[in-house]
Amino acid sequence: MTGSETNRAWGGRFAGGPAAVMARINASIPFDKRLWRHDIAGSIAHARMLGETGILAAADAEALVDGLERLAAQWEADGVPEDLALEDIHMTVEAKLAEIVGPVAGRLHTARSRNDQVATSFRLWVRDAIDAHVAALVAFSRILLDRAEAEAETVMPGFTHLQVAQPVTLGHHLMAYVEMLWRDIDRFLDARARMNLCPLGAAALAGTGFPIDRELTARLLGFDAPTANALDSVSDRDFALDYLMAATQCALHLSRLAEELVLWASQPFRFVELPDAWSTGSSIMPQKRNPDAAELVRGHAGRILGLMTGLCATMKGLPLAYSKDMQDDKEPLFEAHDLLELSIAAMAGMMADIRFVPERMRAVAASGFSTATDLADWLVRAKGVPFREAHHLTGRAVKAAEAAGVELAGLSTEMLAAIDPRLADAHEAPLSVEASVASRLSEGGTAPAAVREAIAAARERLEAFA
Numbered sequence: 182m183t184g185s186e187t188n189r190a191w192g193g194r195f196a197g198g199p200a201a202v203m204a205r206i207n208a209s210i211p212f213d214k215r216l217w218r219h220d221i222a223g224s225i226a227h228a229r230m231l232g233e234t235g236i237l238a239a240a241d242a243e244a245l246v247d248g249l250e251r252l253a254a255q256w257e258a259d260g261v262p263e264d265l266a267l268e269d270i271h272m273t274v275e276a277k278l279a280e281i282v283g284p285v286a287g288r289l290h291t292a293r294s295r296n297d298q299v300a301t302s303f304r305l306w307v308r309d310a311i312d313a314h315v316a317a318l319v320a321f322s323r324i325l326l327d328r329a330e331a332e333a334e335t336v337m338p339g340f341t342h343l344q345v346a347q348p349v350t351l352g353h354h355l356m357a358y359v360e361m362l363w364r365d366i367d368r369f370l371d372a373r374a375r376m377n378l379c380p381l382g383a384a385a386l387a388g389t390g391f392p393i394d395r396e397l398t399a400r401l402l403g404f405d406a407p408t409a410n411a412l413d414s415v416s417d418r419d420f421a422l423d424y425l426m427a428a429t430q431c432a433l434h435l436s437r438l439a440e441e442l443v444l445w446a447s448q449p450f451r452f453v454e455l456p457d458a459w460s461t462g463s464s465i466m467p468q469k470r471n472p473d474a475a476e477l478v479r480g481h482a483g484r485i486l487g488l489m490t491g492l493c494a495t496m497k498g499l500p501l502a503y504s505k506d507m508q509d510d511k512e513p514l515f516e517a518h519d520l521l522e523l524s525i526a527a528m529a530g531m532m533a534d535i536r537f538v539p540e541r542m543r544a545v546a547a548s549g550f551s552t553a554t555d556l557a558d559w560l561v562r563a564k565g566v567p568f569r570e571a572h573h574l575t576g577r578a579v580k581a582a583e584a585a586g587v588e589l590a591g592l593s594t595e596m597l598a599a600i601d602p603r604l605a606d607a608h609e610a611p612l613s614v615e616a617s618v619a620s621r622l623s624e625g626g627t628a629p630a631a632v633r634e635a636i637a638a639a640r641e642r643l644e645a646f647a
């Protein structure tokens with residue numbers, strides 16, 4: 182099955198058109214039309230440069246810019262037409278421009294190739310995506326900061342191995358996620374800074390013989406400078422991978438918080454209650470209230486990770502420079518973007534609305550001899566006992582308390598003195614969960630005062646660039 186009409190953009194040396202399946206596998210317009218604003222912006226900058234340098238007559242350059250602006254207005258209203266015969270967004274722009282401005286449209290592709298064009302449009306798209314993610318992550322961080330501030334004194338169990346380890350404050354726990362989100366923001370901004378170089382002018386792979394001004398196009402498009410090597414410029418997709426890696430790391434953080442919400446909302450924990458707006462019911466069990474959004478955020482993280490490894494696999498075997506495999510860079514990135522955008526929004530919404538159950542958190546925090554370390558530390562401080570010996574003595578106190586069915590604070594002076602005389606006045610140790618957390622004032626510690634300091638520092642950091 183061979184089509185009869187040859188491609189107008191490159192069909193000069195062809196006698197026949199592509200098979201129907203060839204047209205389908207070749208075309209990227211169904212997905213790369215998402216780049217249309219950035220592709221038109223790149224073309225406008227290119228046309229301006231062609232005019233400025235005298236490569237095109239000023240009137241031609243003006244006609245191209247004017248036509249591209251009209252095309253953008255038209256597509257803003259009606260959407261982008263999807264014609265497989267036009268292959269991709271670049272050829273669709275050129276063909277539709279010709280319908281507006283006539284044959285002068287054929288001059289737009291002077292001194293460029295679709296290879297540098299797609300690299301430029303895609304970079305511009307990724308750059309905008311990063312800016313939107315950063316804004317969303319800043320907004321989410323502010324929600325967590327507000328909630329951490331309100332819960333700076335709320336005691337909850339801190340876990341290691343998912344076993345009650347030491348009491349912490351809920352504010353401290355929430356601030357751990359603020360730190361993670363900060364690193365995500367930083368990673369996105371780092372990726373943005375590295376990718377902000379303009380490939381336009383690399384042409385197909387070797388540069389061009391026309392006297393182009395790459396500084397000018399770079400500046401017009403908000404890039405810091407042109408890229409250095411033409412071969413690298415058209416074959417580099419590091420910016421897409423940097424984006425996907427930053428997105429993956431961010432998704433992992435969201436997924437860990439989601440996992441905690443799933444645990445905390447379950448009956449054995451009951452640390453939180455999900456409001457109706459963030460719960461779903463069961464079609465068979467009328468009492469159920471399921472944390473589906475959190476579970477889906479956890480699920481989406483797996484997909485984003487898969488999309489990232491997928492593009493790594495696509496790129497790993499490609500010789501220089503452009504290969505058509507690289508057309509497969511867009512769908513994974515778009516999909517990861519949409520999943521991450523939704524995940525950030527869902528987590529921010531849930532964390533804004535979730536109800537904490539402080540009584541329940543405190544009760545669990547006080548169980549399991551969670552202040553045993555405080556007793557050992559007290560023996561070191563107040564009695565000069567070496568820590569290793571203090572650890573051992575405290576272990577015996579825990580054993581006695583367990584046998585008596587009481588918490589450490591419930592051991593009588595006699596029982597304590599019987600273990601070791603130095604334990605006789607152990608009730609002076611910070612054995613309550615409140616005293617325990619209040620004592621942990623070290624930088625980054627869980628004490629309410631330390632948490633408030635961390636919140637203030639994080640707010641300052643966010644304000645510095647937001």
Ligand code: ARG
Pocket residue numbers: 209213269270271295296299503505507508509
């Ligand atoms: N649609 C193509 C892509 O997304 C544009 C570049 C095509 N270049 C080429 N030499 N066929 O990768």
